[in-house]
Amino acid sequence: MKKLKKRLFDIVQVAGDNDVASRVFDICIICLIFLNVVLVIAETFSLPKALRECIGYIELASVAIFTIEYVLRFWTSDLLYPEKRRIVSRLKYFFSFIAIIDLLAILPFYIPYIIDIDLRVLRILRTVRLFRIFKITRYTTALNVIGDVFKRKKNQLISSIFVVFLLMIIASVLMYNIEHDAQPDAFSNALSALWWSVATLTTVGYGDIYPITAMGKVLSAIIALLGIGLVAVPTGIISSGFMETIHRDHAKEDGEEEISYCPHCGKKLK
């Protein structure tokens, strides 16, 4: 039993180099995730009834497989932290980011069977199935560098978002006061103006709302130009984050730089 559990643990974990069974398991799960994403998109089209039923069955099968996967992962999770007590290890796993994603990927299916639910809430619940796409993050290490840069620069990025937010609030209230009389429909309240300020600061500019008065255009021009500056800030922060990563990597690679000599006695340092 213990051996079987260890084997199952190895299979559900991301595969090592030689474990064929584990690798097959990984690939199946990845394919199933992508299939589910395609189905979620497909469901938004008006399909013939037969196809819709077929999608329903695939959905059923997917939930079944993901549920089995979740149960296996949870059962074997005490092997993840062998030095800890079983219950602690399982709780630690249960509240990890990836386990919550796994749970959210299957939960929406079971809820209607457990509690009575409104049809509207059900529809939003079904959207949660989309979170299955995040299950893919388990299999990719490529995002680590990017995630690492964001984590290291978190404080500065939040600060810059805060500044953008301040600017947006001020711009939208000013714009509301300037444009409300000229365009009572478009700028009906400060939130409409906020929608304008988002479109302007991010330079999306859909063109559904824009100032028509001279004063409004002047403010819009200032906001758009400030926007460029403020947009430059996250870019600068992230650029410098990537540069730091490179410098650190260089430091590791250029190990021979570490070997230096004392300028006073000439002996090798470190």
Place this chain on the structure above:
Amino acid sequence: MKKLKKRLFDIVQVAGDNDVASRVFDICIICLIFLNVVLVIAETFSLPKALRECIGYIELASVAIFTIEYVLRFWTSDLLYPEKRRIVSRLKYFFSFIAIIDLLAILPFYIPYIIDIDLRVLRILRTVRLFRIFKITRYTTALNVIGDVFKRKKNQLISSIFVVFLLMIIASVLMYNIEHDAQPDAFSNALSALWWSVATLTTVGYGDIYPITAMGKVLSAIIALLGIGLVAVPTGIISSGFMETIHRDHAKEDGEEEISYCPHCGKKLK
């Protein structure tokens, strides 16, 4: 009296680690600032009369609290620079950026009681209340790095804005001459064309004004492409500013590497 003043000074200043009263005061002020921002936005909606009155009372209370805060801060401001004469210290505080913001946050309320004022001017005055949002900057140090980068790169940023400005003027006069005959309404004068050039250079592109002649499209394409280049300049400047900050921080952090000693002869290295 002197002791009370010192205590009040400590409370109104940003709290230290153990000063509970001061911390409570800070949190109350911050909440009040956010409440005021929400109210300013809420006021732009068409609300029932009862709610509007209620907002009026909160506004009244806010002004009262901010006034008391301002008076306390001003009264205790001589403790900010204890080495200076009282009058100098108070004047120095009075003309500091944060004190002016504090004053602008309450002044618009009092002006109509002091001097007779036009209803139109009053409305603009009320917009000044928005400046309350800047009071929040007292409590956050997160913006310092960003502000520091802007300050250090001020000259280069102003230069790049000057170049953008030159380009905008030239583009708009050229565009006016090219498009005026084809679209006399849209490009009625050089300022309309300036509005177009802002929308194009910042890549907002609302779509309310754009060239329709062949020549105009060629100019627009050149301006849009130049725009990318010129927008790249502030990004580059700010990026390099953040990089500089990192280099300096590294120099500080790696202090132990800088001042290390040779293990053989014990002399300081570098």
Place this chain on the structure above:
Amino acid sequence: MKKLKKRLFDIVQVAGDNDVASRVFDICIICLIFLNVVLVIAETFSLPKALRECIGYIELASVAIFTIEYVLRFWTSDLLYPEKRRIVSRLKYFFSFIAIIDLLAILPFYIPYIIDIDLRVLRILRTVRLFRIFKITRYTTALNVIGDVFKRKKNQLISSIFVVFLLMIIASVLMYNIEHDAQPDAFSNALSALWWSVATLTTVGYGDIYPITAMGKVLSAIIALLGIGLVAVPTGIISSGFMETIHRDHAKEDGEEEISYCPHCGKKLK
């Protein structure tokens, strides 16, 4: 014969400094490539029949010249890798990127003579002629630095595209669910919403599709702001790539600093 072949090889290859014939050949081919690009654009206009015929003749001549060029290049390709066996050398050349471009530049012309072909497919085939423009890459080394940066940063760039892709899928399915009832025509299925999410994340914002419900606008604002952050990532990656290039170049240029000698003892420094 062998000497003639060597001479032809030298001519078709990018010219050295003193080889006049080779340089003339290069310039002729470059001019012909640009002429072809102009013709491809010209063909999209409604031209008088005489001019259209004239273009047909130039097209014919171009194909003839490019065919001769291709045959010569293929025949002399065994001189490219003189240390290899003739057949290996030729196969290696045949499957090189630039040789495939050369082939694609002439193939569409010959296919209708070889196999019976639908008129529709023919039209698409003709578009392949556009690939002639890539023949120009043989003559420019200017793109190497840029290409080099992209190659070195490939993994990070693909990761960031993957993140953008994930975000786009999630945003479009969410937006479809939010906006479908309000705008059944614009957001008819998840792919329409995907079109919206591309326009928003890239900040193009044509204005043909945008949310009108409050919820949709909130989501759109979040996506647009996230978009800025995510767009900052490739910029950051590429910036750091160019910085790396500079550092490496400096290391090369400053070679004399790296390998210098102590003026006192004559030993090599670092």
Place this chain on the structure above:
Amino acid sequence: MKKLKKRLFDIVQVAGDNDVASRVFDICIICLIFLNVVLVIAETFSLPKALRECIGYIELASVAIFTIEYVLRFWTSDLLYPEKRRIVSRLKYFFSFIAIIDLLAILPFYIPYIIDIDLRVLRILRTVRLFRIFKITRYTTALNVIGDVFKRKKNQLISSIFVVFLLMIIASVLMYNIEHDAQPDAFSNALSALWWSVATLTTVGYGDIYPITAMGKVLSAIIALLGIGLVAVPTGIISSGFMETIHRDHAKEDGEEEISYCPHCGKKLK
């Protein structure tokens, strides 16, 4: 005479610290330049006749002053390069960038008096007056850093523009072929499609032209995403350019780093 010439030379050149007359001259010219820019913009409005006449007189006076300035500069230009022969020095000045700008600022006024000219050409000629704005560059050194970065990175920037250009050509011909049948008016030829591709790659997105077919939207999405990548390239190039400037400046400032010791014999180096 020679002394007067030297004095005039000092006055027309950018002022030193103590030369009051020269400084006054500089400020007058700068004011006149700005006045002219304001007038060029003002002229595009429909003004009363009196005001228009007034502008005419100011224009006349401006040309007179700029002409005198130009003559003085040219006359004294042999003092700019005292080691050269007078004629060489003057020719060198005559063909310098700033002298050509000075000439273009006054020439359009004189041409109609010299040769008979079409009214249409005259109007374009009058636009050249705008170049007066560039005269301002003589008085600002702030643009030097930015100009320096562009100069050093010229090759890479041109390469990236070339890539953008290739992409634009290919995208527009493909888009023409895809969308022409669905929107014969909007995509009437490859140049209309080129206008679309500029608007998309620069993310301006006016919304006057966009694909409506599924294929066209797919291509547009690819182009928009590629656009972000390609736009990131100049930003990266310019960022790295500014970084280089900083590194060089640091090297100068951190003179004390240069003083190092030989790790072999311990003696001071350099």
